[in-house]
């Protein structure tokens with residue numbers, strides 16, 4: 001299942017009206033999403049004006065979409081009070097620290113039963129998982145086997161949330177490089193890692209213990225989840 005399918009199914013089930021996407025790039029995930037109001041945040045949008053117009057005719061709700069040309073931190077710092085969102089997709093800077101900050105800021109601006117979807121929580125191989133402060137820095141590392149896919153260490157945010165936020169329900173769907181699902185609610189399976197332990201973990205850990213660390217679920221678990229929200 002693709003990220004857009006998962007996001008749209010959650011939107012449809014919740015009859016959601018407000019969507020936030022952090023990290024839009026060329027709009028592959030943003031443009032197809034159908035919802036009354038969408039906000040995209042990116043300091044470096046990568047689509048052409050023609051592509052934007054084309055997508056307004058393909059999916060009319062793009063006509064009222066808001067595009068915020070800023071980092072997620074700047075967006076959350078400057079736009080207070082932000083009208084709360086029902087569903088958010090976090091796919092900006094792929095570092096543990098920034099993806100965690102994005103989740104925390106989004107939670108502050110999410111409706112009570114809102115759902116966060118996080119991309120890139122299960123990197124497919126070592127090069128995709130290399131920690132770096134930016135995509136360009138990851139490219140510059142010249143890691144053997146690099147194929148352009150970069151998930152960074154976003155997966156550590158899942159470990160962090162599961163260990164520190166027992167008020168959240170957190171799991172990862174095993175599709176599209178790992179789709180993390182975060183919402184307010186009771187956590188199911190416990191994880192108790194210290195910050196130092198999470199910092200010290202490497203890609204080998206997530207490969208060896210992905211079910212436990214990520215609370216990894218088969219993609220079809222989505223349908224059970226949808227019944228519960």
Ligand SMILES: C[S@@+](CC[C@H](N)C(=O)[O-])C[C@H]1O[C@@H](n2cnc3c(N)ncnc32)[C@H](O)[C@@H]1O
Nearest residue numbers: 023024025028029042043044071072091092093
């Ligand atoms: C992987 S792309 C997003 C892809 C898109 N969501 C999709 O599924 O097709 C990551 C995007 O995050 C943006 N980005 C990087 N740092 C960011 C930040 N601090 N805040 C928001 N977006 C950021 C980049 O400019 C880039 O366009």
